[in-house]
Amino acid sequence: MKKYLINLIESKKLDNIQKNTRVVFGPPLINYSTNEAIVLCLVKNGETWIKDFIEHYQKKGFKHIVFLDNRSKDETLEIAKDYENITILQTDVPFKNNNILLRRYLVERFAKNRWSLTVDIDELWDYPHSDKISLEQFLSYIKKSGANAVVAQMLDMFMEKIPNEKHSLSDYNYYDVSQIRKDDFNENGKFAPNDFELVGLFKKIIKLFRGGIINRIFSVNFYYKEILNDDIKIFRGGIRSTIFGLDRVWLTKMPLLFYDDSIEPIAHQHFSNNAIIADTSTVLLHYKFTHDFKENIQQAVKNKQYASNSE
Template sequence: MGAWAEWQARLRKAWMIYGVRPFQIRQVARSIEHIAGPLDVEIGPDDLAVFCLLWDGELYVHSFMRHYLGLGVKHIFLLDNGSSDRTLELARQYPQATILRSCLPFKTHKMALRHYLIRRFAAPNRWALYVDVDELFDYPYSDAVPLPDFLGYLRRYGYTAVVAYMLDMFADGPLAQLDSDIEDDLPGKYRFYDLSDVVKMDYYFPKNELPTPEIKAYFGGIRRALFAPDELRFVLTKHPLFLRDGRLQPLFVD
């Protein structure tokens, strides 16, 4: 890329972030419909609120809610993007969830939808976890260390975010023969994984301060092995857990 093309790309990115996106976030705010649950939730310093933008996620709702409530989260905020299946019906069964809906097009407003959810409901100086409906976050020794203790440890030692690696899970049969149901225990059914094609590279966000150089960026995994063995486009590194301390700003990447 030449200097002129690079300058144009930076200008387009800056215009999107500082010009278009604030306008889109205001559009989202005007489009929001409150479906169920409280709009104001008291979140303590060692509590965790979960945030999720979803669409037609009926297959995952029960596993998602049961996992995070079992993990010990305080509250879950769901922003539905116009589901036509039973997503809203199933989610309303959980009093610990606040459910909102916006039918703005995902293709053009996906970043604004996510930013609105965090800006409106993630409390200042409190922990937030942003995940997709098919993602079940876990942390080391969660079977022995309660979630408030884990969050208290992070706060006590000055950490403001946690790097996490996505692990694609699969069942023990051919994909063509699998059939999942709304009531299925998905973590129990899809319990296998493969690390053989995970590629580690240097961490790529220079503005983030790492406690150790041992933290790397992961790419590839089973999807790379199956669909694109010569490519590294399958990014497995995320930063889903963060503290809204006034300095850290969530960055959602396309």
């Protein structure tokens, strides 16, 4: 019954996304092989990051970049249109309460039985020895191992102080790992630690997880099929946890997926269900502390954009 309700609600929301999304630039279909990958990204007012973002992923060897725009009001789209191998979709469906399904929509539309990397506009992904082996070689290794998902750990990058004007992301050379906590993946195949399970009153669930499908009908656990390396951990905390006074800032994501019939893509903003997790992890360099950091935070709070309505 629970799974039926989830599927019914999500199916209707995905249909609504499909009806309210259109291609505004670039090819609507992307042909690429199973040893290539594309980048998928939700974006709204990403002018601060868009140039570095596109050039980074094109340099890494990704075949194509797809942006799903939520009505940007800055120069994000105009900058993106200056580059090759770009597709821009636009939707009227708001990011709030729909960010998981918007991401899943992109994976299902563009990446069936192929690799895709789902990242935010302020995230630059990298993999081990990328200066020596190509992306194609890395993907080939992962696929031969039997994995269909690769974990990435977020690393918040910053300058000595928040700048007053725009800088290249390469100028953000500082990071802090002193407040990062590590958890094992649970033996029962669940991502979330046991103390993260909410088994309290219905009101408590509503309070903590309002805005979604009551966190997939009262469950906060997301499960994997197999992990090929027990040394890979779940990271939490970091500098954002310290600055904002938040106990649980998730730093572990699963951005790189091979969307086959066994995996349930983007079941959570950070995780996919029933994945076989590769034996190597990667990094997501995260550039939140840019010159417009204060403005972005104020806007996020106003729009109640993030978890717990940005409170």
